[in-house]
Amino acid sequence: xxxxxxxxxxxxxxxxxxxxxxxxxxxxxxxxxxxxxxxxxxxxxxxxxxxxxxxxxxxxxxxxxxxxxxxxxxxxxxxxxxxxxxxxxxxxxxxxxxxxxxxxxxxxxxxxxxxxxxxxxxxxxxxxxxxxxxxxxxxxxxxxxxxxxxxxxxxxxxxxxxxxxxxxxxxxxxxxxxxxxxxxxxxxxxxxxxxxxxxxxxxxxxxxxxxxxxxxxxxxxxxxxxxxxxxxxxxxxxxxxxxxxxxxxxxxxxxxxxxxxxxxxxxxxxxxxxxxxxxxxxxxxxxxxxxxxxxxxxxxxxxxxxxxxxxxxxxxxxxxxxxxxxxxxx
Amino acid sequence: xxxxxxxxxxxxxxxxxxxxxxxxxxxxxxxxxxxxxxxxxxxxxxxxxxxxxxxxxxxxxxxxxxxxxxxxxxxxxxxxxxxxxxxxxxxxxxxxxxxxxxxxxxxxxxxxxxxxxxxxxxxxxxxxxxxxxxxxxxxxxxxxxxxxxxxxxxxxxxxxxxxxxxxxxxxxxxxxxxxxxxxxxxxxxxxxxxxxxxxxxxxxxxxxxxxxxxxxxxxxxxxxxxxxxxxxxxxxxxxxxxxxxxxxxxxxxxxxxxxxxxxxxxxxxxxxxxxxxxxxxxxxxxxxxxx
Numbered sequence: 001x002x003x004x005x006x007x008x009x010x011x012x013x014x015x016x017x018x019x020x021x022x023x024x025x026x027x028x029x030x031x032x033x034x035x036x037x038x039x040x041x042x043x044x045x046x047x048x049x050x051x052x053x054x055x056x057x058x059x060x061x062x063x064x065x066x067x068x069x070x071x072x073x074x075x076x077x078x079x080x081x082x083x084x085x086x087x088x089x090x091x092x093x094x095x096x097x098x099x100x101x102x103x104x105x106x107x108x109x110x111x112x113x114x115x116x117x118x119x120x121x122x123x124x125x126x127x128x129x130x131x132x133x134x135x136x137x138x139x140x141x142x143x144x145x146x147x148x149x150x151x152x153x154x155x156x157x158x159x160x161x162x163x164x165x166x167x168x169x170x171x172x173x174x175x176x177x178x179x180x181x182x183x184x185x186x187x188x189x190x191x192x193x194x195x196x197x198x199x200x201x202x203x204x205x206x207x208x209x210x211x212x213x214x215x216x217x218x219x220x221x222x223x224x225x226x227x228x229x230x231x232x233x234x235x236x237x238x239x240x241x242x243x244x245x246x247x248x249x250x251x252x253x254x255x256x257x258x259x260x261x262x263x264x265x266x267x268x269x270x271x272x273x274x275x276x277x278x279x280x281x282x283x284x285x286x287x288x289x290x291x292x293x294x295x296x297x298x299x300x301x302x303x304x305x306x307x308x309x310x311x312x313x314x315x316x317x318x319x320x321x322x323x324x325x326x327x328x329x330x
Numbered sequence: 331x332x333x334x335x336x337x338x339x340x341x342x343x344x345x346x347x348x349x350x351x352x353x354x355x356x357x358x359x360x361x362x363x364x365x366x367x368x369x370x371x372x373x374x375x376x377x378x379x380x381x382x383x384x385x386x387x388x389x390x391x392x393x394x395x396x397x398x399x400x401x402x403x404x405x406x407x408x409x410x411x412x413x414x415x416x417x418x419x420x421x422x423x424x425x426x427x428x429x430x431x432x433x434x435x436x437x438x439x440x441x442x443x444x445x446x447x448x449x450x451x452x453x454x455x456x457x458x459x460x461x462x463x464x465x466x467x468x469x470x471x472x473x474x475x476x477x478x479x480x481x482x483x484x485x486x487x488x489x490x491x492x493x494x495x496x497x498x499x500x501x502x503x504x505x506x507x508x509x510x511x512x513x514x515x516x517x518x519x520x521x522x523x524x525x526x527x528x529x530x531x532x533x534x535x536x537x538x539x540x541x542x543x544x545x546x547x548x549x550x551x552x553x554x555x556x557x558x559x560x561x562x563x564x565x566x567x568x569x570x571x572x573x574x575x576x577x578x579x580x581x582x583x584x585x586x587x588x589x590x591x592x593x594x595x596x597x598x599x600x601x602x603x604x605x606x607x608x609x610x611x612x613x614x615x616x617x618x619x620x621x
Contacts, residue, residue, distance in 0.1 A: 065581050090583055145564055147578035186481045186563040189574070193560070201463040203481070317582050318396065327567060 023056040024256055025247075027077035029064035029150075031191065031212065032239075035276040036081070042272060043263050047256075055256060063190065064150050065090075071244060072096055078248055078257045081241045084150040085110075085301075086308040088240045101242040110238035111264035112278040115298055116158040117214045118229040119198065119207040126205045130231045131162040134206065135179040142204035144194050145187035146316050151194065152187075153308070153316060155208040158235035160315075161304050165233045165297075178325040199226065210237065215277035215292060236298045239278060375596065382589040393587040394594045398566050399575055405483060406572040407598065410551035413490035414498075418544050421498025422536075428499070429506045447496045451556030458489050459561045481563030486571065489561050490551040497550055498543035505539040538614045545606040552599055 028036060040057040047055055060067065060077070068087035071077045072094050080097065082088050088109075091097045102108045120128050126139055134141050144152030159180050163173035186203060188194035191213055198207040199221055206229075214228045241261045248254040263269055270280035274289040286293060305311035315321040382390065393399070428440055446454065462469045462480040469480055479485045509532060517527045555573040562569045572595055579588035 063581075065583070069580065069583070145578070148564075148574070148581050187565055189559050189564060201460065201480075202465040203463065312582065318393075318579070318584070318587065323398070323566075 022054060022256075023058060024078045024253060024260055025058045025060065025076060026079050026081060026260070027060045027067050027071055027075060027244075028081040029067060029083045030061050031210075032081060032083070033059070033061045035273060035278065038272050038276070039264070039269055042268060043260055046263055046266075046268070047259060051259075057260070076247045076251070077244045078251065078253050079241060079243055079261055081239065081261075083114075083237070083239050084153065084308055085238055085240045086150075086312055088242045089307070089309045091242070091244070096244055096246050097242040098245055102240070104243070105241060105261055106265060107281050108238060108240070109242060110240045111261075111269070111281055112239045112273045113281070114210045114212045114237045114239065114278050115234045115296060116154050116208055116237065117211050117234065117296075118231060119209060119214050119217060119226050120229050121205065122225050122227060124227055124229065128206050128229055131159060131176075131180075131233075134159070134208075135176065135183065137183075139183050139206060140185050140204040141180060141183045142186060142188065142194050142198045142207045143181075143184055144191055144209075145189060146322055149188075149190045151191040151210060151213075153311070154210070154235055154237045156315065156322065157301060157305060157311060158208070161235055161299050162231065162233055164304050165299055174321065174325060177321075181326045211279070211293070212277040230294050230296050233297045233299065236300045238301075378589050378596065379593055382586055382593050384586045385590055389586075390590050393579075393584075393590040398570070399572070399591060401567045402570050402572040402575050403594075403598070405486070405569065406552055406595075407602075409483060409486045409490055409571075410494075410548050410554075412487050413494055413551050414544050414548035416487075416491050417495050417498045417547050418540060421495060421543060421547070422502055422540060424495075425499045425502040425506055429503060443496050443499050445496075446493050451493060451554060452560070454492055455489060455557035455560035458485070458492060458557065462488065462561065480561055481569065483562075483569050485561040485563070486558050486569060489557040490554060493554055493557055494547035494551045497546040498540070501543035501546065502536055502539045505536050509535055538610050541606060541610045541613060545603055545610075548606075549599060549603060552595070 026036060026040075036057075036059050040059065044055055044057060047053060060075070062070075064082050064084055064087050067075075068080070068082065068090050071080055072091055080088060080091065085102075085108075088097060088101060092099050092101050098104060105111070118128060118134075120126070126136070127133065128139065133139065143155050146152035146156045156177065159177050160173045163176045164170070168176070186197055188197050191209055194207060194209060195213060195217055197203050199217060217226060218228065241264065243254065243257045243261065245254075248257050264273075265281065267282060267285060270282040270285040271288075274280045274285050274292070277292065279293055280286050280289075301308050301311060305314070313320070385393065424443060428436065428443075459480055460466050462472075462485060464470065464473050464478075464480070466480070469478075472479065479488055513531050514527050517531045518524075522530065553573070555571070555577075558571050559574060562571060562574070564570055564574055572591060576588045576591050579585075579591065
C-alpha cells in the first residue's frame with residue numbers, strides 16, 4: 001500500500017518535471033494581461049507549426065516592480081516582459097537576466113512602446129492643448145505618484161523633457177515640473193487607480209497616462225465622455241523583454257524562451273499589440289493603425305536622462321529632484 | 331467574587347507538594363508553544379530586523395526620520411487612534427444593543443458586524459471611495475456643505491473606523507453577555523439610578539474587554555493598507571500612510587530602507603500594545619479590589 005503510494009507520488013513528480021520542460025512562465029505587468037492572453041495561443045500555434053512541439057504558457061501579472069522583485073527572490077519565470085527598463089535592469093544587476101539583455105533582441109529588447117498622452121473631459125472645457133496648459137492655476141491634474149508607479153515616472157519625465165525639447169534648461173524644466181505638481185490634488189498609486197479617480201470619480205480636469213490606457217478608456221467608457229489630447233511632444237515608454245537566464249539554464253528552456261520573445265516582433269504579434277493599443281515597432285503595422293496611433297513627436301528617456309535607472313537615482317529616489325520640487329502641505 | 335476565586339488558591343497553598351502541577355505536560359506544551367510562536371511570529375519579524383542591519387546608523391536614521399516619513403507616522407497612528415476611539419464608543423453601543431435587546435433582523439445585524447472582518451480591504455476601500463468622492467451618494471451631499479472626506483485625512487479615518495469596528499464589538503459582546511443581571515438588579519433595589527448602575531456596576535466589569543477591543547482595533551488600523559490607499563489621495567506630508575511609504579521604498583528597490591521604516595512601526599506598535607496590556611491588567615486589578 002505504502003509502496004504503491006510512493007510510486008504514485010513518484011510518477012506524479014516525474015510527470016510534473018516532464019511538463020515543466022515544455023511549459024513557460026511569462027512574468028509580466030498588470031495591464032499586459034489582455035495582450036498576452038491573446039498572444040500566447042498565437043505563439044503556441046506558431047511554435048507547433050515550426051517545431052512540432054506542444055508548449056504551455058503560464059502568465060503572472062501584478063505591478064511591474066513587484067514582479068521584478070518576485071523574480072529576483074526566486075519566482076521561476078522563464079521570461080520577463082515589463083513596462084519599465086528599470087525593472088529588467090534591476091534583474092540584470094542581480095545576475096538573474098543577462099547583463100547585455102538590451103542587445104539580445106531588436107529595438108533595445110522592447111518589441112512595443114507607448115507614450116504619455118492627456119485625457120480631458122468631453123469638449124475639453126479648460127482648453128488643454130499642450131504641456132504648458134497644465135500649469136494654469138485653475139487646472140487640476142491627475143497623475144500617478146512617481147514613487148509608486150512606472151506610469152507616474154514616465155509622466156514626470158515627459159513633463160520635464162517637454163521643456164527641454166523646446167530648448168529649455170534643466171532649471172526651467174524643474175521649475176515647470178514643480179508648478180505642474182502644484183496642480184495635482186491626488187497622487188494615484190498606479191495607472192488604473194488614476195483612471196478610476198479621473199473617469200469614475202470625476203476628479204480633475206486632465207489625466208496624464210499611457211496612450212494604451214487612453215485608448216482602453218475610450219473603448220471602455222465611450223468616446224463621448226472623455227477626449228484624448230496629443231501634446232506637441234511626449235516621451236517614448238519602452239516595454240522591455242528579457243530571458244531569465246537563471247531559470248532557463250535550470251529548466252533547459254532557453255531556446256523556447258528566445259522563440260517566445262522573438263515572435264513578439266513578428267507581424268502577427270505586432271498586430272495583436274496594436275489591437276491592445278501598445279505601439280508596434282513594425283512601421284507597416286503602425287501605418288495600418290494610424291487612426292489609433294496618431295503621429296506624435298517623441299523623445300527617448302536616454303536623450304535627457306541617460307537611462308531610466310539613472311533617472312530613478314537623480315529624480316525619484318528619496319531626497320531626489322521629485323522630493324525637492326514637490327512638498328504639498330507647505 | 332474576588333474572594334471566591336482567591337479561596338481555592340489558599341487551600342492549595344499549604345498542600346504544596348514539590349511544586350507538582352495539577353495538569354501534566356507543562357514543560358512539553360510550553361516548549362511547543364514557544365517553538366510555534368518562534369516559527370510563526372518571531373523568526374519572520376527578526377528577519378525583518380536583520381535585513382535593516384545592512385544600513386549604517388546614519389542611513390537608518392535618514393530612512394526613518396525624514397520629514398515625510400515622520401508625517402506618515404503621525405497620520406497613521408493619529409488616524410488609527412481616532413478610529414479606535416470612535417469605535418470604542420460606537421462598538422460598545424452596538425454590542426449593548428445586540429446583547430440587551432431583541433428586535434426583528436437582529437441576526438442579520440449581528441452578522442453585518444463581522445463583514446469588515448471578511449471583506450477584502452481593497453473592496454472596502456473602493457466602496458467607501460466611490461461613496462464619499464465628490465460624485466458619490468454621500469460625497470455629493472457633503473461637498474456643497476464644504477465637507478470633503480475622500481482624498482483627505484478624514485477619509486482615512488472613515489476607512490479605518492470601518493475596518494476596525496468588529497474588534498471592539500466582538501470583544502465586548504461576550505463579556506456583556508456574562509455580566510450578571512443580579513448585580514444590576516441588586517444595585518437598582520438599593521436605590522441606584524440607571525446611570526449609576528452603568529458607571530459603577532457595569533462599566534468596571536467591561537472596561538478590560540473594552541480596552542482589549544480598543545487595542546485590537548488600533549493595531550488593526552495601524553497595519554491597514556488596502557482600504558486606505560484608495561481613499562487617502564496619497565499626498566506626501568498630508569495623506570500618506572506609513573505602509574504606503576514602505577511600498578514606495580520597495581518600488582525604488584530600497585529594501586533596506588523599507589525594512590527600516592517597518593522596524594520602527596513594529597517597535598512603536600509593540601510598545602503601544604504592551605502599554606495597553608499593562609493598563610488593562612492594572613484596570614482589572616483595580617476593579618477586582620473595589621468589588
